[in-house]
Amino acid sequence: MTVHGVDATFSAEWNDVEDFLARVGLDFNQTQKHTQIGTISAEFAHTKTEEEGGFTYIGIYGWTVNPLREFYILDDWGSEKPGGFSSDGTPRDEVGTLTADGETYDVWKKTRVNKPAITGPSETFDQYFSIRRTARTCGTISVSEHFTQWEKLGLPLGNLHEVKLLIEAQFNSGTVKFTTAKFVVK
Template sequence: MVSFTAIVTAALVLIPSAIAAPARTLDSYSAPNSLITRQGSPWQWWTEGQGQFSCQQQGGGKYSCSWNGKSGGGMVAGTGYLQQQSRTVRYSGTYNPKGPGYLALYGWTRNPLVEFYIVESWDVLAPGEPWTLRSNFTSEGNNYGFYTAQRVNKPSIEGTRTFTQYFSVLNQDQKKVGTVGGTINTANHFDAWSKAGYRLGNFEQNMFMVTEAFANGTKLPSGTSTITVS
């Protein structure tokens, strides 16, 4: 999968906030210039390439985005959570994508180095690297497929490295587009991955509920989202 969240030299925009967030949801900001610093920040807002991208965090765990990407263009925006191995994430709002991208919970671990996603909604997934299905499981009444992918000599929170990506992907017939909402119990996903033989490492970075959009070949992204998380 094209993973724009793994670009070390991405440019970020500083957006102030004056409204307190729900418990454990973080609403402070920084303007880092490297992935490891950005991943430690509670708010992600990053773009690359050409296109029109606009995202604003509105406080209280809420953010809104609109995007219209051109070739090579993409964006990631999301609200972060305190470093924690397991937690329950609740989200609601609207998500209206066209083209590649997804609404997902996203994060990293070290030892082993893993980039992980819990994908709740999308229009076109368009993975860059081949996905391999490892298992199927149920969480919170929803059915997911667990996939892995290998990224070779790509940017990571430890610099240019080879690492594995984990993806929980909600079944096509259960995903929602337009009005969205749900509960993600991360412990269920982490346990399912472990049972399939794929463990996570140390949780030293924050997790984020993100809207991600990217161009993949002739497939271009556009859409809007307004998401509240707690």
């Protein structure tokens, strides 16, 4: 991964990986909920290449603590759109839908048991996914709107640890370049 030094722009390349993550963005001190920090949004534009197979996620990624939660807001993906199954083939629970930035997102939840997390190598935590129905390579993601709507759907969040632009890939090769990557907190 190469960070370009302008806002959160970066590029990354991966080759025949089992699991690859590259992310740039905001770090927090785990003492405040999103409502105490302000309204968070991200502007982005990217290009990508990818071999068939495996999966690729592109969007927002982060964690909260107390409760421990891992979250994804996916606005783009590789050859296969993510949905009701995790990369390990186990099902996710469908929670509902939300509307943000003029588009509908499907919301999923997955409880992970004895998995690595930011707090240790063997934790139990929930993952939340907002998956845009139509992929896009540029735009604005209203991160706080997803947080608010998740909570209305019964998906509680804790104190923020991080909110970052993400590329995650498994079992494939490819490249991504974020030519625009900017976070705004108001």
